Amino acid sequence: LVELLPQRDGRGGQDMHEWRLEELFSEIQYSENGDFDERCRTVEKYLQMDSTHYQIKRAVKENLMSANCEPGNVHEYVRKLLAETELGVVLRNRIYELDEDAKKRPRLPSKELMPRFKPIREQLDVVDMARIQWDSRLKTELRSLLNKLSRPAVRLRGGKLNDDGFTVRFIFTSEDLLEVILAIKNPNFSGTFTKHVGWNLLQLQLQTPTVEELRSKYRELSPDIRQMGVDDTIYGSEWFGAERERTGASLANAGYIPHLKNFAKTGVPNSLRPALWGRILGCNPTPKDLHRYKLLRQNLASLDVASDSLFRFDVQETTDNDEFFVFSDPLNEAMLIFSRDNQVRSLCSLEPTTAVLEVKAPSPLDGSSSAETAETAETTAPDAKKIAIPPCGIIPFYQLSLIAAPICFIHADVEHIYYMWRAMYCRYFCRLHIISSQKDTIYYLAKTFEDLLSTAHPKVYYHAVSIGAHPLRTVFPWIFTAFAGVLPVFQVLQVWDRIIAYNTLELLPTLAAAIYLFRADRVLEAKSANEVHSIFKETVHIQAIPLLQHFLFAKGKT
Amino acid sequence: MMKDWKDADRRVGGLRRKTRAPGPIRFRTTFRNCILDTLKRRGWKEVEDDSECDLNWMDRDWIRERFDRVHLEPFQKVNHFRNHYELTRKDSMVKNLKRMKRQLEKEGKVEEAAQFDFFPQTFVLPGEYLLYVEAFKKLGGVWIMKPVGKSQGKGIFLVDKLSQTAQWKHDNRFNPDGPQAETYVAQQYIHNPLLIGGRKFDIRLYVLVTSFNPLKVHMYRDGFARFSVARYDTKNINNTFVHVTNVAIQKTAADYDADTGGKMFLRPLKLYLISKFGAERVNELFCEIQLTIIRSLQAVQKTIINDKHCFELYGYDVMIDDNLKVWLIEVNAFPSLTANTKDDYNLKCAMLDDMLSIIDLEKRLNGNEDQVGSFDLIYSEGYVKFDRNCEYTSYLGCTTNRTRQLGKLFRSRGKERELAERKLKKSQGGGKKV
Numbered sequence: 001l002v003e004l005l006p007q008r009d010g011r012g013g014q015d016m017h018e019w020r021l022e023e024l025f026s027e028i029q030y031s032e033n034g035d036f037d038e039r040c041r042t043v044e045k046y047l048q049m050d051s052t053h054y055q056i057k058r059a060v061k062e063n064l065m066s067a068n069c070e071p072g073n074v075h076e077y078v079r080k081l082l083a084e085t086e087l088g089v090v091l092r093n094r095i096y097e098l099d100e101d102a103k104k105r106p107r108l109p110s111k112e113l114m115p116r117f118k119p120i121r122e123q124l125d126v127v128d129m130a131r132i133q134w135d136s137r138l139k140t141e142l143r144s145l146l147n148k149l150s151r152p153a154v155r156l157r158g159g160k161l162n163d164d165g166f167t168v169r170f171i172f173t174s175e176d177l178l179e180v181i182l183a184i185k186n187p188n189f190s191g192t193f194t195k196h197v198g199w200n201l202l203q204l205q206l207q208t209p210t211v212e213e214l215r216s217k218y219r220e221l222s223p224d225i226r227q228m229g230v231d232d233t234i235y236g237s238e239w240f241g242a243e244r245e246r247t248g249a250s251l252a253n254a255g256y257i258p259h260l261k262n263f264a265k266t267g268v269p270n271s272l273r274p275a276l277w278g279r280i281l282g283c284n285p286t287p288k289d290l291h292r293y294k295l296l297r298q299n300l301a302s303l304d305v306a307s308d309s310l311f312r313f314d315v316q317e318t319t320d321n322d323e324f325f326v327f328s329d330p331l332n333e334a335m336l337i338f339s340r341d342n343q344v345r346s347l348c349s350l351e352p353t354t355a356v357l358e359v360k361a362p363s364p365l366d367g368s369s370s371a372e373t374a375e376t377a378e379t380t381a382p383d384a385k386k387i388a389i390p391p392c393g394i395i396p397f398y399q400l401s402l403i404a405a406p407i408c409f410i411h412a413d414v415e416h417i418y419y420m421w422r423a424m425y426c427r428y429f430c431r432l433h434i435i436s437s438q439k440d441t442i443y444y445l446a447k448t449f450e451d452l453l454s455t456a457h458p459k460v461y462y463h464a465v466s467i468g469a470h471p472l473r474t475v476f477p478w479i480f481t482a483f484a485g486v487l488p489v490f491q492v493l494q495v496w497d498r499i500i501a502y503n504t505l506e507l508l509p510t511l512a513a514a515i516y517l518f519r520a521d522r523v524l525e526a527k528s529a530n531e532v533h534s535i536f537k538e539t540v541h542i543q544a545i546p547l548l549q550h551f552l553f554a555k556g557k558t
Numbered sequence: 559m560m561k562d563w564k565d566a567d568r569r570v571g572g573l574r575r576k577t578r579a580p581g582p583i584r585f586r587t588t589f590r591n592c593i594l595d596t597l598k599r600r601g602w603k604e605v606e607d608d609s610e611c612d613l614n615w616m617d618r619d620w621i622r623e624r625f626d627r628v629h630l631e632p633f634q635k636v637n638h639f640r641n642h643y644e645l646t647r648k649d650s651m652v653k654n655l656k657r658m659k660r661q662l663e664k665e666g667k668v669e670e671a672a673q674f675d676f677f678p679q680t681f682v683l684p685g686e687y688l689l690y691v692e693a694f695k696k697l698g699g700v701w702i703m704k705p706v707g708k709s710q711g712k713g714i715f716l717v718d719k720l721s722q723t724a725q726w727k728h729d730n731r732f733n734p735d736g737p738q739a740e741t742y743v744a745q746q747y748i749h750n751p752l753l754i755g756g757r758k759f760d761i762r763l764y765v766l767v768t769s770f771n772p773l774k775v776h777m778y779r780d781g782f783a784r785f786s787v788a789r790y791d792t793k794n795i796n797n798t799f800v801h802v803t804n805v806a807i808q809k810t811a812a813d814y815d816a817d818t819g820g821k822m823f824l825r826p827l828k829l830y831l832i833s834k835f836g837a838e839r840v841n842e843l844f845c846e847i848q849l850t851i852i853r854s855l856q857a858v859q860k861t862i863i864n865d866k867h868c869f870e871l872y873g874y875d876v877m878i879d880d881n882l883k884v885w886l887i888e889v890n891a892f893p894s895l896t897a898n899t900k901d902d903y904n905l906k907c908a909m910l911d912d913m914l915s916i917i918d919l920e921k922r923l924n925g926n927e928d929q930v931g932s933f934d935l936i937y938s939e940g941y942v943k944f945d946r947n948c949e950y951t952s953y954l955g956c957t958t959n960r961t962r963q964l965g966k967l968f969r970s971r972g973k974e975r976e977l978a979e980r981k982l983k984k985s986q987g988g989g990k991k992v
Contacts, residue, residue, distance in 0.1 A: 245837060270829055271836040322901060326755040326785055326822055408755070409830050490829045 028102045043098050052094045056087050089255040093282070096257050100503075121351070124204070124437045130184045131435040134177075135353045138395050141171050142357055146306045146389065154359055154387055155304050168313050170398040174480035178473070181435060181443050199465050200450045201472050206437060208448040211456065214510060215552050218502065220265040221545070222553050228267025229494040229545040241269060248272040255279050264501035267494055267545070273410050280500055283423035285415050293415050296337045303340075307390035311335045311401070318401045323489055327408035334418045335401050338392055338425075345393035347426040350434060350441065352394050358386040394430070402485045403429055406492050424496075428505055432480055440505050445479050446472060449509035453516055456551075460520040469529035474536055475512040482508060483544075491544045511544055514551035518542070578612060578633040583919050587615035591896040592903060596910040612919050613637070618892060630867045635917060638891060639770070639868045645858045646872075646891040648706050648743045649682040658857035674857070676850045676886045678746040682706075690744050694720050700747040705740055716747060748885055752878045754822075754830070756789040760887060761824070763874045763954070765851055766913050766933060771864040775855055775937040776916060776930075777848065778909050779953050782821040782902070821902060824954070839882060844952045846884045847876055852937045854886060871913055908932065908960060915964065922971055929953075930967065931960040 028046040030039055047053050060078055067077070082088035122128040145168065185203040197203070209217070221227065232241035244267075251263050252275040260280050268276050278284040285293070315335050319328035338344065345352065390396065404421045411417045431441045438444065453471055454461045464471050478486045482505070483495055498507055516523075519535055526532045583602040587594060593615055597604070605611050608628060614636045616625075621638050630636065644650045655677055662671035679697075681690035694701065703723075705713040717723050723744070751758045764778040831840045851874055873893025877885045895910070897903035912931030915923070928935050928942065934953045935942050 241837070269837070270833040273833055322821065322823075322899065323826065325820065326757060326759075329756050329789060409826075410833055412754075412834055489826060 028098050030102045039099075039102075042102070043095060046098055047095065050094060050098075052090060056091055059087055086255070093255070093257045093279075097282075122436060122438075124186065126184055126186050127204070127435060127437045127443075130180065134180055134435050138171060138353065139357050142307075142389065142395055145169070145171065145310075146357075149306055149309070154306070154389070156302060168309050170314070171310070171395055173398040174477045177433070177435075177442070177480070178476050181446070184435075184443075199454060199461060200447075201470055202443065202447050202450060204437065204443070204447070206444055206447050208444065208451045209506065211452065211552065214452075214506070218498075218507070218552060221498070221549055223549050225266060227545055227549075228269060228497075229491070229543070230549070232269075245269045245272060248276065252276055252279060261501045261503070264497050268497045270490070270493075273493065273497075274416070277410065277420060277500065278416075281420065281423040281427065283419045285419045289419060290415055293337065293418065296340050299340050300336055305340070305387075305389060305391065307339060307396065308336060310396045311339050311390070314396055314398065315401045318399070318405055318485075321485075323485075324402075324405045324408070327405065330408055330414045330417055331401055331405060333414050334404060334421055337414075337418055338404075338422065339390040339394075339396070340392065341422065342388070342391045342393070344422065344426060347422070348430045349427055350431050350436060350438070352430055352434060356393055357389045359389055360386060394425075397433065399481050399485070403481050406484050406489050406496070409489050409493065428499060429482060431505065432482065442479065445505060445509045446476060448506065449475055449479065449512050452509060452513040456513065457517055457520055460517075460523050463524055464532060467526065467528060467532070469526075469532035471516055474532060475509075475516060478512050478515075479508045483511065486539055487542060487544055488540060491542070495544050507548065510551060511548055514547040515539075515542060517551060518547055578631075579610065583613065584611040585613040585615060586611040588617050588620070589615065589895065592906040593895050593910055596907050596914065599907075600911070600914060613917070632866075635867050635869065635919065637868075638870050639865060640863050642862065642870055642891045644861045645854070646889050648680075648704060648888060649741055651854075651858075651889065652677065652680045652682065652743065654857045654861060655854070673849075674853060676853070676884055678748060678885060680743050680745040683742045683744055690723075691720065694723075697746065700749055702745050702747045703742050704745065705742050707740070748877060748879055750880045751790065752880045752882070753790050754783075754785070754827075757785045757787075758790045759783040759785045759822070760875050760877045761827075761847075762893070763824075763847070763851070763876060764893065764909055765855075765872045765874055766869065766916060767855065767872065768869045768916065769864060769866070770855075770859050770862045772939045773855060773859050773937060774935070774939075775852060776933040777851065777936045777954065778912070779824075779932040779934060779956055780905055780909070781824040781954075782905070783824070783827050785820045785822065787820060821899070823901065823905070825956075828954075828956075835882065841952070843878065843882050843884065844954045848936055848952045848954055850876070850884050850886055852941070854889065855937070869917055912960065912964075922968060924971065927967065929963060931964050 028042065030042055060081060063081060064074065064077070082091060122131065149168070182201050182203070186205075189203065189205065226237075226240055228241070228244060231237050232244070248263060248269055249272060251259055252272060257280055260276055264276060264280065312332065312335075315328065315332045319325050319331060324331070394400075403425070404417075407417050407421050407424065411420060432445075434441060436443065450472055461471060464474075482499075483492050486492075487495070495507060495511060499505060515536075522535050523532055526535060581603075583600075584605045585597050585602050586605055586608070587597065594604075597613075597615070602613075608614075609631070612634055614634065616637065621640075625636065625638070625640060644654060655674055659671045659674045662668075662674070679693060681687075681693065683690060683703075700716055700718045701723075702714065702716050761781060761783045763781040766776040766778070768774045768776070828840060828844065831843070835843075870891060871893065873890035875887040875890070877887050879885065895906055897906050909932070912933045916927075916930050916933055918925070923930070926938075
């Protein structure tokens with residue numbers, strides 16, 4: 001699809017296609033039998049609706065005005081302009097993103113007789129029921145917690161930030177989520193009648209990739225190819241790190257996302273991480289973003305929402321350890337702003353929760369503190385202005401800020417940290433905290449782990465199950481936080497490099513299985529669950545990438 | 559006292575051993591923290607007797623009072639040089655640095671002299687009070703007052719107006735000639751320290767000097783940065799919690815976290831700095847830190863009384879400002895060996911263990927190793943040459959593979975000794991046959 005570029009000129013005066021009403025604000029989808037040209041036309045159509053397109057058009061027009069080139073050469077000039085400046089890069093990246101988006105969604109039927117296909121969020125109704133129950137349970141817990149605080153859910157600040165004492169507790173932890181998803185079972189499953197259930201804790205039969213499939217998918221991790229995180233630390237090949245930096249710096253300047261992703265597949269040098277991740281995630285704050293951040297800060301200063309104390313409590317827990325205590329202030333601010341940002345819900349790749357607690361927003365007109373507790377607030381008139389608690393729609397849980405903490409090591413100022421955290425959470429990490437049977441969500445990832453480990457080393461799997469320390473229970477917290485807080489920070493960042501590069505979270509259970517196998521001998525000697533627990537507490541010396549390589553590519557494993 | 563009488567007896571009676579008695583290595587110490595654990599872990603025995611022990615690990619009082627009078631046999635070692643205060647007392651340090659700089663300038667080595675600028679401008683009070691006043695009037699800014707004899711951050715305060723010093727001078731009723739006059743140093747305060755998470759920090763590094771003449775310096779690869787609890791704020795200079803980063807002071811702050819101890823280790827710090835400033839600048843920075851340490855030791859090389867029995871482990875406190883310039887804050891001859899977290903304990907025990915390997919009372923090494931555990935030899939009558947393939951120019955802050963390295967080292971030395979013994983036996987045996 002790189003050939004798309006020559007067809008994209010910033011031509012003025014294109015013919016407007018007729019828009020169907022439903023199409024106007026829908027998402028891009030390719031039609032079923034379309035060939036390459038057909039896809040180009042679809043992308044072009046959607047590109048014209050896009051705001052980036054208008055910005056680029058405007059910039060090109062301004063440039064043309066000031067450059068005074070002859071009318072005959074306009075095409076050439078514009079083409080050259082796009083090829084050489086930042087504008088071309090932005091355009092190409094946008095086309096790439098649209099293409100990626102379209103490839104994810106199901107194809108449109110070619111005959112327009114059938115109604116437009118609406119993607120179903122959840123295909124299995126047992127999972128759907130579990131999700132609804134879970135969402136409403138969280139909502140009730142949140143409501144009861146806020147009632148206990150005995151202060152209005154939302155109120156305007158009297159001037160200074162008053163800190164209510166921390167009489168809060170966490171709404172849920174990774175264990176709660178694990179218990180809930182373990183309880184999901186499909187009544188159609190044959191095991192309910194034959195009682196043959198196997199060693200796995202998870203009861204849904206989802207298809208997960210095998211080691212061979214993973215090996216071919218992640219072939220850039222093969223030991224034949226030099227990796228950051230492995231080859232830059234081996235004595236004798238430290239030049240590799242310097243060379244990577246040079247290549248990476250020139251790629252970052254060019255800025256075309258697929259190239260950057262390819263580069264990131266073999267790891268990103270530390271100094272280039274801010275630039276590269278910023279490009280790939282598209283999270284470099286523009287002036288508009290910075291302005292928005294300022295508004296959110298004002299919101300934080302003027303409005304006092306009860307869920308703030310939950311977020312603050314979580315940050316305090318996270319910065320209570322050696323690795324992150326330095327960043328308690330930036331992390332605090334970033335998480336509080338995150339909680340106030342109501343764009344988060346719409347940006348998440350999978351909608352976080354459907355049951356959102358909403359209360360009437362206090363308006364400065366009718367008294368400064370509309371003293372309504374969470375309970376009474378919901379029964380107010382439906383047309384009153386509502387505000388969600390917390391406004392971002394993500395209910396805070398234990399270790400939410402722990403996942404944000406490694407990002408503090410990448411950027412120094414809060415705005416950058418915030419936007420990068422938001423991009424990472426909305427794209428990838430929100431999928432770790434919801435109940436769904438789709439690919440790349442926590443259920444699927446946990447099942448992948450079980451399958452990988454039980455096929456690779458059934459002996460240690462069985463032994464662990466028999467002493468009461470099922471491997472999934474040990475490993476679930478690691479996947480839940482994407483290894484933040486489990487591995488040393490810079491190992492975590494290397495793993496996240498590959499998550500961004502391959503655009504999937506599948507490496508998390510793979511790494512979990514690799515680490516478990518690494519300690520397999522010691523687990524086999526363990527006699528109780530406590531011993532197993534203490535074996536896996538010591539993770540400081542684990543190097544993530546070599547273990548992944550060993551797991552995927554070692555020949556003749558047991 | 560009983561001890562003195564025993565010693566006197568020894569000196570008179572004779573029965574003083576010239577060579578050490580066989581058996582495990584014996585040590586003597588009054589400390590009860592990491593150093594004791596490490597010594598015991600090596601299998602060494604603690605003894606009470608001066609004359610029997612191989613290693614004396616002593617505290618400040620013993621050094622001050624007894625060191626001059628005690629007689630040391632060739633096999634015995636003490637962990638301090640007699641006049642280490644030339645390096646560690648703030649006023650002596652300044653004096654020696656200034657002298658070194660002047661000497662280099664006199665010899666015409668202007669460039670080298672210019673490199674001795676890692677110490678902020680300092681004046682010793684009460685002696686140089688007038689010079690200090692002149693400098694204050696010319697430069698202004700904030701100055702920090704540190705008492706010379708105290709440690710752990712005691713007695714430090716900041717001034718930003720000359721009237722405050724005058725006030726203090728009057729309060730203390732100090733008299734330049736009087737005996738109670740407490741010497742202070744007035745130093746220009748580093749107003750733009752590098753901040754991480756909005757907080758000020760300084761870096762503690764461990765440096766082992768086994769001899770001053772020839773100068774042999776080993777530096778430990780790991781170390782840690784000590785953070786202040788509160789955000790850095792130039793407006794409030796009276797808040798010691800913001801400005802003084804010693805753990806002893808930070809411990810008393812209201813929101814000091816006993817679990818974390820306010821320390822970040824050197825490797826994560828280095829990686830963080832790399833992602834912020836780029837590998838090249840950080841490389842230069844760490845190399846500069848190493849060179850600063852060596853220069854400070856070169857400055858006192860001539861004044862310290864060298865002694866084959868002596869070695870010393872220094873704790874260097876270094877600060878970085880936001881232009882990535884290195885400032886030497888002070889040197890400690892008695893760095894704290896008490897650990898407040900588990901990782902801290904591991905670091906100190908590993909460091910002390912490697913130090914004891916270098917001291918080599920068991921006579922297992924040759925004495926010319928470049929790396930022993932995580933200690934790297936950085937200066938031995940000349941800068942130690944660096945591996946050209948390596949992209950870093952200093953091992954400081956790099957990963958350590960100390961257990962593997964130590965294993966390899968001792969095995970190779972063991973093999974060498976075996977070979978040497980076999981050769982000797984062969985030559986002897988050959989002689990005998992004939």
